[in-house]
Amino acid sequence: xxxxxxxxxxxxxxxxxxxxxxxxxxxxxxxxxxxxxxxxxxxxxxxxxxxxxxxxxxxxxxxxxxxxxxxxxxxxxxxxxxxxxxxxxxxxxxxxxxxxxxxxxxxxxxxxxxxxxxxxxxxxxxxxxxxxxxxxxxxxxxxxxxxxxxxxxxxxxxxxxxxxxxxxxxxxxxxxxxxxxxxxxxxxxxxxxxxxxxxxxxxxxxxxxxxxxxxxxxxxxxxxxxxxxxxxxxxxxxxxxxxxxxxxxxxxxxxxxxxxxxxxxxxxxxxxxxxxxxxxxxxxxxxxxxxxxxxxxxxxxxxxxxxxxxxxxxxxxxxxxxxxx
Amino acid sequence: xxxxxxxxxxxxxxxxxxxxxxxxxxxxxxxxxxxxxxxxxxxxxxxxxxxxxxxxxxxxxxxxxxxxxxxxxxxxxxxxxxxxxxxxxxxxxxxxxxxxxxxxxxxxxxxxxxxxxxxxxxxxxxxxxxxxxxxxxxxxxxxxxxxxxxxxxxxxxxxxxxxxxxxxxxxxxxxxxxxxxxxxxxxxxxxxxxxxxxxxxxxxxxxxxxxxxxxxxxxxxxxxxxxxxxxxxxxxxxxxxxxxxxxxxxxxxx
Numbered sequence: 001x002x003x004x005x006x007x008x009x010x011x012x013x014x015x016x017x018x019x020x021x022x023x024x025x026x027x028x029x030x031x032x033x034x035x036x037x038x039x040x041x042x043x044x045x046x047x048x049x050x051x052x053x054x055x056x057x058x059x060x061x062x063x064x065x066x067x068x069x070x071x072x073x074x075x076x077x078x079x080x081x082x083x084x085x086x087x088x089x090x091x092x093x094x095x096x097x098x099x100x101x102x103x104x105x106x107x108x109x110x111x112x113x114x115x116x117x118x119x120x121x122x123x124x125x126x127x128x129x130x131x132x133x134x135x136x137x138x139x140x141x142x143x144x145x146x147x148x149x150x151x152x153x154x155x156x157x158x159x160x161x162x163x164x165x166x167x168x169x170x171x172x173x174x175x176x177x178x179x180x181x182x183x184x185x186x187x188x189x190x191x192x193x194x195x196x197x198x199x200x201x202x203x204x205x206x207x208x209x210x211x212x213x214x215x216x217x218x219x220x221x222x223x224x225x226x227x228x229x230x231x232x233x234x235x236x237x238x239x240x241x242x243x244x245x246x247x248x249x250x251x252x253x254x255x256x257x258x259x260x261x262x263x264x265x266x267x268x269x270x271x272x273x274x275x276x277x278x279x280x281x282x283x284x285x286x287x288x289x290x291x292x293x294x295x296x297x298x299x300x301x302x303x304x305x306x307x308x309x310x311x312x313x314x315x316x317x318x319x320x321x322x323x324x325x
Numbered sequence: 326x327x328x329x330x331x332x333x334x335x336x337x338x339x340x341x342x343x344x345x346x347x348x349x350x351x352x353x354x355x356x357x358x359x360x361x362x363x364x365x366x367x368x369x370x371x372x373x374x375x376x377x378x379x380x381x382x383x384x385x386x387x388x389x390x391x392x393x394x395x396x397x398x399x400x401x402x403x404x405x406x407x408x409x410x411x412x413x414x415x416x417x418x419x420x421x422x423x424x425x426x427x428x429x430x431x432x433x434x435x436x437x438x439x440x441x442x443x444x445x446x447x448x449x450x451x452x453x454x455x456x457x458x459x460x461x462x463x464x465x466x467x468x469x470x471x472x473x474x475x476x477x478x479x480x481x482x483x484x485x486x487x488x489x490x491x492x493x494x495x496x497x498x499x500x501x502x503x504x505x506x507x508x509x510x511x512x513x514x515x516x517x518x519x520x521x522x523x524x525x526x527x528x529x530x531x532x533x534x535x536x537x538x539x540x541x542x543x544x545x546x547x548x549x550x551x552x553x554x555x556x557x558x559x560x561x562x563x564x565x566x567x568x569x570x571x572x573x574x575x576x577x578x579x
Binding site: 056057097100185209231269272274275276277 | 347350374377380533535
């Protein structure tokens, strides 16, 4: 039996990957179901390996590409409509820089932007379109993974059963700081708006030198806005300043967001290692899978596949930086 | 090498620590540039930034905490006191922002905060404009370093008022002067050093470069070149051509 500690995105994805490969697994999490206690609950759900490359290391793009198919296969609900990257006219230099630092895009003019997103017609003269990217609703995806595992007979325990497992996979996110000294928290803040006056089919990123924003449609006029990146492990409530910045950027994208209802605000701390890349660490019978940073949905399938490969063949995969048996 | 409040610093390059793609890349930039001072902000991290601050303390540079993001004297003074406790230093880079869009310093609040903090035992590095009167008032308030801007923070526009900075250098010949903010390219950093400034402080130009470590090294080279050039007493520019080889005896009249 392989026991997985933590039923956030990392734990659920490893469990699903191992179960799909025929391994017996069980999960341990003090909380009964995915919810606001875990930082993946607050995620944007963008599957955007090309866009992320602008500020992330190369492995993020390479391993992130496979995530779209993985989520479609294991959870469903993946929207393959690409990503639109826009900027206000005075920040046009930001668009050129973003284009230089990423691939998988084509330049779109005002008419092409209007053809993609009718509600943005006449508002932007230039943008970048990343056709191969996708998005999902992270809360629905987490719940789908859990439901499918339960349907397969996988046990979810609130406290660890007495019988010691053969292998323990620690996927507790930031809570694993008690064992992983170089793990730190990076605060992110988000909000959820209802704005029936605006329809978007795909995530839109608004580049801004100070306040970069992304907005992800969740359907039925609901949008998720995110997300700040602050070197702090403070969780809890969003600050007035972040709220102000996120909302003013949304208002710049479309003034109708000024009339939106604020359904929800939230903040949490992402687990990250110093290079902001994930790690697998083997210590005896325990494997740590952690440090997904802002790429929980994008990189968890690759990390899970590496963990499974390691368990099956003993190889030391790319993200494994420590092996002591 | 520059001396601030009696402390000699290993390099005239001062680097900010914000907006890097990751702490690992931040550390590479410091290794590649051997920057002497690392500035670090407190305000946004709201007390949960201990892990990041520990990383910054491991960069091998002297720490200069700042009051970035403060818009009032009270905020800046409170932030400075927090910084002194956290980093165990009397050094503080004092920023009091007066204008949201340009992040231009509020020079009135700056002088007031500098006077309060100097009284509290701080050694203040004020982020200021190149205005001679303001700089004089900051010195009166007890500052022994001045950090005039080259251009607005994060703009990368370089040395916007070369005349003003040159005049500042000439008027305050014995005060350590740092060009802070606006540096976008190594040539801007070199220009500041050629003008006789003691150091340059920059952040975005390195953090937002495609390869921050390579840009940090380029900045270090530029600062070194500019400083060497200043010490070498550069020639004065002139309008008339002056051939470097003799022309007498050559058929130059034909």
